[in-house]
Amino acid sequence: MKRLVLAVILLASCGKTTPPPEESPLVALAAKATALQPELVAIRRDIHRHPELSGAESRTAGVVAERLRALGLEVRPGVGGHGVVAILRGGRPGPVVAYRADMDAVRGDEPPGREYGSTVPGVQHVCGHDVHTAIGIGVAGVLASVRERMPGTAVFLFQPAEENIQGAEAMIRDGAISDPRPDVIYALHSFPFPVGTVAQGAVFAGLDQFTLELTGEHSTQEVGQRVLTSLSRLGTVAPLKSAEQVAPHLADLQRPDSAYATAVYMNVKLGAAGNGNVLVRGSVKAGADAMYPRLRQAVKELVERELGATGYQLSFRDSVFPSMASDPRVTAEAAPALVEAIGEENVLSIHRTHIYSGEDFALFLQRVPGTMFLLGVANLERGILGAPHFPDFDVDEESILVGTKAMSAVVWQRLSQG
Numbered sequence: 001m002k003r004l005v006l007a008v009i010l011l012a013s014c015g016k017t018t019p020p021p022e023e024s025p026l027v028a029l030a031a032k033a034t035a036l037q038p039e040l041v042a043i044r045r046d047i048h049r050h051p052e053l054s055g056a057e058s059r060t061a062g063v064v065a066e067r068l069r070a071l072g073l074e075v076r077p078g079v080g081g082h083g084v085v086a087i088l089r090g091g092r093p094g095p096v097v098a099y100r101a102d103m104d105a106v107r108g109d110e111p112p113g114r115e116y117g118s119t120v121p122g123v124q125h126v127c128g129h130d131v132h133t134a135i136g137i138g139v140a141g142v143l144a145s146v147r148e149r150m151p152g153t154a155v156f157l158f159q160p161a162e163e164n165i166q167g168a169e170a171m172i173r174d175g176a177i178s179d180p181r182p183d184v185i186y187a188l189h190s191f192p193f194p195v196g197t198v199a200q201g202a203v204f205a206g207l208d209q210f211t212l213e214l215t216g217e218h219s220t221q222e223v224g225q226r227v228l229t230s231l232s233r234l235g236t237v238a239p240l241k242s243a244e245q246v247a248p249h250l251a252d253l254q255r256p257d258s259a260y261a262t263a264v265y266m267n268v269k270l271g272a273a274g275n276g277n278v279l280v281r282g283s284v285k286a287g288a289d290a291m292y293p294r295l296r297q298a299v300k301e302l303v304e305r306e307l308g309a310t311g312y313q314l315s316f317r318d319s320v321f322p323s324m325a326s327d328p329r330v331t332a333e334a335a336p337a338l339v340e341a342i343g344e345e346n347v348l349s350i351h352r353t354h355i356y357s358g359e360d361f362a363l364f365l366q367r368v369p370g371t372m373f374l375l376g377v378a379n380l381e382r383g384i385l386g387a388p389h390f391p392d393f394d395v396d397e398e399s400i401l402v403g404t405k406a407m408s409a410v411v412w413q414r415l416s417q418g
């Protein structure tokens with residue numbers, strides 16, 4: 001208060017009027033995001049009504065390309081399949097900042113009765129990629145509105161085939177991050193945190209997979225079931241199946257001392273090979289990548305103990321798919337923009353591996369420093385749990401505005417830092 005009085009006296013003595021306080025550029029970005037919100041909701045609903053499986057995202061990619069061309073971006077379609085790369089060049093020099101959104105849907109039928117429900121039998125957006133795509137278009141729209149004063153270059157990567165973890169690799173092979181080469185990359189994923197919040201510093205588990213084909217007299221359902229039961233015991237955590245299980249999981253992810261760093265998630269299923277032999281298929285997810293060699297060894301030893309040396313063929317995927325670990329430095333550098341955009345009370349921090357999902361954004365992070373944010377999409381009062389891959393998955397669409405504001409701010413701040 002004293003300083004303020006002094007300032008007033010000084011200004012009065014100089015005979016000058018008080019200059020207006022300089023407005024943060026993020027205020028204008030937020031206003032633009034708000035103006036775009038109805039259109040972004042419409043885009044999300046349109047994509048939601050027309051979901052496309054991994055590798056088949058032609059319509060979605062067409063919608064994206066058309067919108068981005070209308071915004072004046074340089075658009076390159078067909079990158080790594082149906083991927084779209086769009087470049088927004090600012091009016092001033094600066095760094096190259098990439099933003100990635102995924103576009104594909106998954107198999108399944110959503111609950112009937114939604115006004116924007118899927119029109120494609122057996123295909124649905126239950127991972128929020130329709131929301132991610134709408135937000136990606138939103139961020140492009142916000143930044144395009146200030147392109148003359150924008151430093152640097154924003155590169156938007158709309159990725160196909162995330163669910164089968166093939167799209168990122170295909171886009172990278174096709175030059176998506178070669179020209180221009182990003183200095184940093186961001187992405188976001190829907191998550192069952194409350195709408196209004198964004199969590200920073202996401203870590204998603206890697207993936208190992210094995211196939212055990214039982215041959216000869218071992219090839220029976222009984223033996224398969226017995227081995228499946230034993231292999232399942234290598235897991236230390238059970239899948240999340242209900243709202244009651246989601247809440248403690250969210251709390252654990254934010255606790256540095258929770259046990260997820262050493263957790264193992266085993267998903268083992270019985271099937272049949274083309275020749276009729278019984279197949280045991282497993283996927284293994286670990287709290288840390290360093291655990292996979294030991295887990296492979298444990299699977300081999302267990303199978304040998306159960307079945308002996310012959311009467312089966314056990315094979316693993318060529319190499320373990322890496323975990324997606326946000327870069328702590330990039331995460332910390334983005335925090336001020338995130339706080340300014342959505343309020344400190346709405347910024348959460350992830351400290352442990354989310355073990356139930358992988359993310360092929362991992363492959364971008366192997367090449368470019370970056371971080372993934374988790375967008376709160378839940379609204380329990382409205383019955384929206386917001387847990388991806390739950391059959392009744394839906395989002396509070398207010399999250400589209402929150403995500404667009406937050407990501408526009410993060411990208412703008414990084415572009416402004418040179």
Ligand SMILES: [Zn+2]
Nearest residue numbers: 127128189388
């Ligand atoms: Zn997803």
